[in-house]
Amino acid sequence: MKKSDATGVCEDDASDPLWQLPVEMARLAIDTREPTSEQVEALRAYLDLRVISFRESDADGRLMPSAQPGYLETTASGRRVLVPFQLGPFFPSDEVLGPVVQIAEGVALDTGNPICISGSLTLLSAVREIGDLDYCEYHLARPYVLAERITEKVDAGAAELPLVEVKCGRKLHHPWEELGDALAAALRLEAAEGEAPPIKLDFVSNTDLGLFPTTSLVLALGADREAGNADESFTYQEAVICDDHAPRSLVRPESIGEYLKFLIENSRSWLQSESGASEKKRATKALKRLLSAALLMGETRLVESVVDGLAHPAVAEVTIRLRVEELHELLSYMPEGSAAPLRAKVDAQAASLQFSTEALAMAVEELLEIGQTVLDEVELLLGETGDDL
Amino acid sequence: MTPRERSEIIDEIVALAPKGLGLPEKTRKNLNALDDRELVEAHGKLKRVKVHAAASTLKRSDIGSKRAELASRREAAFARIARLEPNAAEVDRPAKDHTKTAVQAGALILPSGLLDPPPEGLNLKSALDIWNTYDRVRSSAITDSMRAAVVLWLEDFSLKTFGSREIELALVRALEGAPTNDFDQYFQLAIDRAGRDTLRILRNHLVHGIITIDAGAGDVVRLLAQTHLAEEALEPHFIGTVGGRIRETAAIDGLAKMRTFAIDYEPDVIITVSGGGKIVGDFIANEMKMPVEQNLTLQCRGKQTTLSGGWRLLKKFRRILLVDDIAGAPDLLCEAHRSLAYRSEGSEIQMVAFASTLGVRDQLIEEGHSSVFVAHAAAEHNLEVPWDRSGVYLDKHSNHVFGASGQGTPLRVAKAQLRRVSSSLMESSVLRRATAES
Numbered sequence: 030m031k032k033s034d035a036t037g038v039c040e041d042d043a044s045d046p047l048w049q050l051p052v053e054m055a056r057l058a059i060d061t062r063e064p065t066s067e068q069v070e071a072l073r074a075y076l077d078l079r080v081i082s083f084r085e086s087d088a089d090g091r092l093m094p095s096a097q098p099g100y101l102e103t104t105a106s107g108r109r110v111l112v113p114f115q116l117g118p119f120f121p122s123d124e125v126l127g128p129v130v131q132i133a134e135g136v137a138l139d140t141g142n143p144i145c146i147s148g149s150l151t152l153l154s155a156v157r158e159i160g161d162l163d164y165c166e167y168h169l170a171r172p173y174v175l176a177e178r179i180t181e182k183v184d185a186g187a188a189e190l191p192l193v194e195v196k197c198g199r200k201l202h203h204p205w206e207e208l209g210d211a212l213a214a215a216l217r218l219e220a221a222e223g224e225a226p227p228i229k230l231d232f233v234s235n236t237d238l239g240l241f242p243t244t245s246l247v248l249a250l251g252a253d254r255e256a257g258n259a260d261e262s263f264t265y266q267e268a269v270i271c272d273d274h275a276p277r278s279l280v281r282p283e284s285i286g287e288y289l290k291f292l293i294e295n296s297r298s299w300l301q302s303e304s305g306a307s308e309k310k311r312a313t314k315a316l317k318r319l320l321s322a323a324l325l326m327g328e329t330r331l332v333e334s335v336v337d338g339l340a341h342p343a344v345a346e347v348t349i350r351l352r353v354e355e356l357h358e359l360l361s362y363m364p365e366g367s368a369a370p371l372r373a374k375v376d377a378q379a380a381s382l383q384f385s386t387e388a389l390a391m392a393v394e395e396l397l398e399i400g401q402t403v404l405d406e407v408e409l410l411l412g413e414t415g416d417d418l
Numbered sequence: 419m420t421p422r423e424r425s426e427i428i429d430e431i432v433a434l435a436p437k438g439l440g441l442p443e444k445t446r447k448n449l450n451a452l453d454d455r456e457l458v459e460a461h462g463k464l465k466r467v468k469v470h471a472a473a474s475t476l477k478r479s480d481i482g483s484k485r486a487e488l489a490s491r492r493e494a495a496f497a498r499i500a501r502l503e504p505n506a507a508e509v510d511r512p513a514k515d516h517t518k519t520a521v522q523a524g525a526l527i528l529p530s531g532l533l534d535p536p537p538e539g540l541n542l543k544s545a546l547d548i549w550n551t552y553d554r555v556r557s558s559a560i561t562d563s564m565r566a567a568v569v570l571w572l573e574d575f576s577l578k579t580f581g582s583r584e585i586e587l588a589l590v591r592a593l594e595g596a597p598t599n600d601f602d603q604y605f606q607l608a609i610d611r612a613g614r615d616t617l618r619i620l621r622n623h624l625v626h627g628i629i630t631i632d633a634g635a636g637d638v639v640r641l642l643a644q645t646h647l648a649e650e651a652l653e654p655h656f657i658g659t660v661g662g663r664i665r666e667t668a669a670i671d672g673l674a675k676m677r678t679f680a681i682d683y684e685p686d687v688i689i690t691v692s693g694g695g696k697i698v699g700d701f702i703a704n705e706m707k708m709p710v711e712q713n714l715t716l717q718c719r720g721k722q723t724t725l726s727g728g729w730r731l732l733k734k735f736r737r738i739l740l741v742d743d744i745a746g747a748p749d750l751l752c753e754a755h756r757s758l759a760y761r762s763e764g765s766e767i768q769m770v771a772f773a774s775t776l777g778v779r780d781q782l783i784e785e786g787h788s789s790v791f792v793a794h795a796a797a798e799h800n801l802e803v804p805w806d807r808s809g810v811y812l813d814k815h816s817n818h819v820f821g822a823s824g825q826g827t828p829l830r831v832a833k834a835q836l837r838r839v840s841s842s843l844m845e846s847s848v849l850r851r852a853t854a855e856s
Contacts, residue, residue: 047468067470332438395496396499
């Protein structure tokens with residue numbers, strides 16, 4: 030079998046001939062070692078090469094190299110969107126991205142803040158259905174102003190994007206009696222930049238895209254954009270909507286390594302039956318994590334397998350069921366007058382369900398097996414990679 | 419920089435691009451768009467990464483067999499999940515507007531209870547209108563209205579699983595190649611592909627029956643009943659072709675049928691008629707995990723036939739499967755069969771071909787070769803497979819590639835798709851055998 034001159038590995042075994050780079054970064058994170066400057070430089074060169082390969086890899090062929098290393102960029106609804114290179118092949122098409130960006134602007138507390146498209150949304154072309162719309166907003170100024178913005182969102186009561194729940198230490202809902210006190214405690218007037226806990230905002234978006242639970246995680250960042258709340262999120266899973274520089278960098282071995290480590294550990298926990306997780310979502314969650322891991326490792330053959338799994342109707346069914354459950358819960362917190370018309374739409378989504386409980390359980394079992402084989406292969410690729418393991 | 423230098427640098431970078439997802443091709447295209455300075459810069463980065471990778475202590479020992487084992491487990495899970503039926507949902511849901519869906523789809527799709535009291539919400543008048551349209555235009559050229567006269571009775575599942583657009587596209591794709599000179603053949607084809615095969619290819623679900631609601635359509639229904647309602651899934655599939663080229667969807671179905679036939683037969687050797695037949699022979703051998711010594715080639719030149727590896731090899735085999743892609747001339751297959759029978763006394767021989775004209779198939783059967791299976795029987799004489807016959811078969815990670823490395827375009831078939839089609843055939847085959855045995 031032909032050997033790759035760069036790697037010494039059988040070419041047929043490696044989807045990415047430069048597999049050492051992402052694996053090395055994962056090993057750094059797993060072994061909690063600091064990267065060397067040489068490793069940082071190598072990562073930067075690797076990212077630049079991958080940007081060339083992934084340019085126009087999206088369905089519309091619109092993703093172009095960005096000035097920021099590792100990112101591709103496009104525009105939607107008049108905003109610039111920076112996309113980590115490996116998300117390109119499954120990134121939403123223009124048709125969807127426009128509304129997604131508009132919703133992002135609706136959930137943003139400060140339109141000057143960078144806000145990221147996250148979660149399944151970034152892999153929309155690989156899945157038939159998504160359970161929710163996930164965003165992450167980076168707040169780069171003093172946090173107290175957020176209290177005022179959150180109150181404005183609550184008061185606005187936008188029909189297309191009602192804010193239903195605020196989590197800041199505790200969960201708050203309509204009629205929002207304790208919102209002011211909770212926000213004042215969490216977002217102290219004297220707090221400096223980055224000195225605020227993460228705040229989670231749950232909306233229901235009712236737009237052309239459909240009715241979706243919509244979440245925005247608001248992270249206050251300080252001068253060091255990779256410290257503090259930055260740990261709550263991963264740069265490699267976020268497409269950043271911003272008109273200036275992305276707030277965080279992809280040229281950090283820790284970023285790629287920590288994310289890979291998270292993806293593997295998280296998918297493992299979803300796949301383990303003793304995880305206690307809701308049975309039906311275990312396979313879907315694990316497969317999505319494994320898709321992200323395989324993409325980041327350049328393991329395109331595994332990517333194809335996971336995409337085949339995610340394309341199964343049972344995955345869409347599970348996703349719709351979870352979405353329906355979540356929407357029902359969110360609507361239960363809303364004033365009945367606002368919730369009633371949305372409830373009819375939720376019922377319409379439930380009407381598309383078709384699997385019996387038994388059939389779904391059987392499908393999930395097989396999807397778990399598929400996920401387990403992918404995870405085993407990912408671990409094989411990472412685990413048999415050094416004498417020190 | 420000279421064009422040659424550019425080309426060498428580009429080749430070097432492309433060689434280290436991720437494989438799959440079309441990325442090597444994209445990398446090449448994107449590199450070609452760079453100016454000399456940018457290309458040199460990219461080359462410098464490649465060198466840096468290569469030096470880093472080469473110095474890495476990370477090594478991958480021989481993990482190929484473990485990966486293959488995991489891939490095999492995964493394939494098995496995919497095969498099992500493809501056979502799962504979703505069944506009826508246990509949630510209450512509002513009645514579906516079947517008529518609306520049907521009109522959008524370009525086909526009238528009736529729910530199962532039509533002959534009993536019609537389900538609430540079904541607009542029978544629309545159904546009658548379509549049939550009347552059919553009657554009016556039956557003697558003229560085929561129109562969209564006539565396309566809409568295809569009446570399929572689908573499981574409710576299909577209606578919900580496929581959007582109306584998907585069904586419409588499936589139908590249009592199926593019907594585009596239909597011959598127009600024979601109306602019966604048109605309907606035969608339409609139902610064949612649109613009603614059964616296309617949908618089965620899409621999601622492993624079959625049409626369960628065909629219903630008429632208007633006396634004027636009686637002869638159509640008779641035709642349908644004669645040709646399809648009694649048909650076993652593994653019967654040859656009569657195809658209408660344009661210019662003799664078999665369409666890709668039909669090809670996938672035919673390949674699945676050949677595979678199913680072969681697995682059912684359980685041969686201990688596969689002997690392929692040389693030429694284009696090697697591609698389907700290698701495909702079947704690969705699917706059956708036959709070792710190389712059980713995958714032989716037969717050269718037929720006039721009356722002279724030779725077997726790769728020599729005739730003596732035949733002695734150890736008792737169940738022989740003779741494979742060809744297009745059985746264009748009965749003499750060739752008959753001669754091949756005769757040669758094999760002569761040299762393998764006591765062995766059982768069955769023949770399977772991807773396609774043949776009806777005449778060839780009938781002649782083979784008339785000559786006593788009852789053990790011949792033809793996946794596609796067609797009226798055309800100039801049959802063409804939808805891949806390059808000068809190429810080879812390749813087993814790629816997610817695809818079967820037919821006619822790779824040839825001069826023309828290969829046919830790529832997603833393994834998952836072939837699995838879906840095959841799984842329904844396997845069930846049907848097993849069922850048929852069980853019925854016969856009982």
